[in-house]
Amino acid sequence: MKRLLIGALLLPGMAFAQSYASDVAIGEGDVVLGQRHYSPFLDQSYPNRVFFGDTHLHTSYSTDAGMIGNSLGPDEAFRFARGEKVRAALGDYAQLVRPLDFLVVADHAENLGLAPMIAESNPALLAIPWGRKIHDLVKAGDPFGAYVMWGTEMGAGNDPIDDDDLTRSIWNRIVSSAERFNEPGVFTALHGFEWTSSPAMNNLHRIVMFRDDADKVEDLVPFSNYDSTDPEDLWRWMETYERDTGGRAMAFAHNGNLSNGLMFDDKRMNGEPIDVDYAERRARWEPLYEVTQIKGDGETHPLLSPNDEFADYYTWDRGNFGSELKTPDMLPREYARAALARGLKYEAEIGVNPFKFGMIGSTDSHTSLATTREDNYFGKATLGEPGAGHERYDENIVQPDFLGEEITVKHYETLAAGLAAAWARENTREAIWDAFKRKEVYATTGTRMTVRVFAGWDFEADDVHRPDFARTGYARGVPMGADLFAGPADAVPRFMIRALRDPDGANLDRIQIVKGWVGGDGEPKTQVFDVAWSGDRTPDADGKLPPVGSTVHGADYTNTIGAAALGGYWEDPLFDRGQRAYYYVRVLEIPTPSWLAHDEAFYGPQGLPDDAVMVQQERAYTSPIWYTP
Known part of the structure; x- marks a missing residue:
């Protein structure tokens, strides 16, 4: 009798489970809002979950990562972010305490995928004389010389490859990787890249992040520093993308502390003062600012906030990327707190706030590993990974130029990264992107506090x-x-x-x-x-x-x-x-x-x-x- 009862209970349950998706599940349209229901959550529509992720991770497809030892590509980056154990480039194994919820592989647009193309002796690269030359230099055992060779061209703004078809083919590899690892409701892989504008070695970098799937972003040629160093041109490129594809894109800047006053400047790149048109477009295309990451914290500076005992947090204030020392007058145009206040002043004067941004954190790691905990930090780049010896502390992150050691910043001064937290209802590309767009996001220095x-x-x-x-x-x-x-x-x-x-x-x-x-x-x-x-x-x-x-x-x-x-x-x-x-x-x-x-x-x-x-x-x-x- 007991066995018969159990069987009688199990069989209908099995049938119920099999028919659940078609017969029991309901859509939002089946719920009549305003009607009295016992469950108080049927009409709940506000964001009720927080998701943590990294929107600024580099893999071997970034030349300044792949050419200096990183052999891990986008697949490894997504696997690691999803919680898998991954072997780092120097050989040690790494794993997160908990998976991330979302990730943007944001490789530099400039000569995207150069290192992997050299490793595989890509025929299209070898058909370009400069490509053959740098390939042969690496294969001859001089990767550092090859990196300097590339850096000279990059610094001068000269594209040594200048082949859109080749760039497009590499971009599509990253797109395909994101598509493979994107799992709505479980893990979100967003498409994106980094535009690496550095006029006179001042940091004006932006991450571009898309809301869209592969059908809209594949076959793109990411906008690069070779196209323009002016953010207004990047905004025009994004506007064209949205018009041509029906997709959605946004950008967010980072490391104003290395911009020497240009990140939140009082004038445009063309020398003209900020006007209504500029302010509206900046607020439209750059709703967020990456306020904290490996290369120092950008909330505020002790000289700007002398009564704030917590203002001096991983302060990088010696200069830009190596060509000019910092002066105090640059600081109000570099840090988030001062820029937000100056934005209010602009709004009072011209009616629009150009610096009305939300705040996120991310890593800017070049190891393909989004590690943000202090006890699990795999460094800014492969040369700073665990097991690298004293190079882990002595590596120059900001290189000395003609100014000498006074401007150098070494790896021991890095912050163990940051995270972006987004309030949303579900873990999908659309929901995460929309949370970013409405600025219902916050930055952490790596902790996952709510x-x-x-x-x-x-x-x-x-x-x-x-x-x-x-x-x-x-x-x-x-x-x-x-x-x-x-x-x-x-x-x-x-x-x-x-x-x-x-x-x-x-x-x-x-x-x-x-x-x-x-x-x-x-x-x-x-x-x-x-x-x-x-x-x-x-x-x-x-x-x-x-x-x-x-x-x-x-x-x-x-x-x-x-x-x-x-x-x-x-x-x-x-x-x-x-x-x-x-x-x-x-x-x-x-x-x-x-x-x-x-x-x-x-x-x-x-x-x-x-x-x-x-x-x-x-x-x-x-x-x-x-x-x-």
Whole structure:
């Protein structure tokens, strides 16, 4: 009898499972919104999941990676990002603690795939005299000489190959790889590339990221530095792409700290001042800024934020890529916090904000490995991978030119990368891209902490603790990346914030809000406010919160200080209804060991310089919320 009962229960269940897809599953059109249902989630449409990824990863198809030892291509990059074990170029094995949710293989457009073509003795490359020459140099055992040969042409803006058909064939290989590894709902492989504009060795690089599938992006010839060094020409190229294909594209810049004041300059590349047309196009095509990555952090600078004790975080401020030293007047046109405030000033003057960008982080790794944890850092390039010996610390990332060692930045000064976090409902190309477009994204320095912020006019302190926190936020306010327009008379903006630690990482120290505005004197201003913090600390007479302390000992630390989660409610005490403003959230973890400390624990003392960072505080920066009168 017992057996008969089990059989009777199982057989209908099996039939139900087989017919589920055709008979039981329903689409959104089958739900009548507004009708009373027992399940409260049927009409939920707001983003309810956070996805972590890297939008700036290079493989051997980037000449400055493949020509200096990286032998891993796009397939290995996607496999690694999806959580597989991969053997790095120098032979060690690597794996992520958890897979990423999305990845953009963003190889440099300039002579795309040169190293793989040399390795395979590509006939089309060998048919070009310069291609034959560099091929033979590598095959003769002089890859460094070949790299210098290529760099000379690249630096001069001369395309030594100049063959669109050849470039197109290599681009299509990357497209095919992304298509193979893209799995909607599980892992998103977005198509993209890097435009590497470096006029006078100043960094104006942009990542271009597409929303589209292979049917629209295949057979493209990515826009390169050889085509133009002017971002406005890149925007025109993207506009043409969208018009011709019906697709969607966006760009985001990175490393303003190496632009020597050009990234957020007061004038265009043609020398003309910023006007309405330029401001509208920049805001349209560049909705985001990559604020943190291996080559230093770009949130702010100690000279720009002297009252911010956390401003000096992996500061790279010696110059550009090697031709010009930094001067203090360049800094306001390089860092995100100052640029956001200057954007408000432009909006007040011309009616449009050219620097109205959200913030993301990414790696810019040239190893094909998107490693962002301090205890799993495989370096900026193959020469800096684990096992490379002291070259891992001594390699020049910024090369000295005629200025000598004063401008050099070495690999031991790199940050163990960053991540982009996107709020969306599903892990697909369309959903991730759309989250980026509406700026509902945030940057981290590699940690996978969860951060959410809403601004509104009638939030109450207890709303932070509601189980339907997000529903409340969307119903009565706006999320990160959005605009908050004028509210009721005498009301002030109210913010509610939640932050949750990385489940494999450190506890949280504090939540802060960074506000920027234009003062009565017409000049941009910024200020940092502590909103919520761990422990029973009390701000001092100057309003400064004492440090959280530290449990770091060598490469070890404990989560016996800090908090696993923090919630904050804040009202702007300086609010002026007639004053434009932006607000973004910065969340800090407790101190943790840097990758250098982990290296010394593994390899033993390395004789690192006195300025080597052994203890640091990981952080996240949300996209701003803008208030407009």
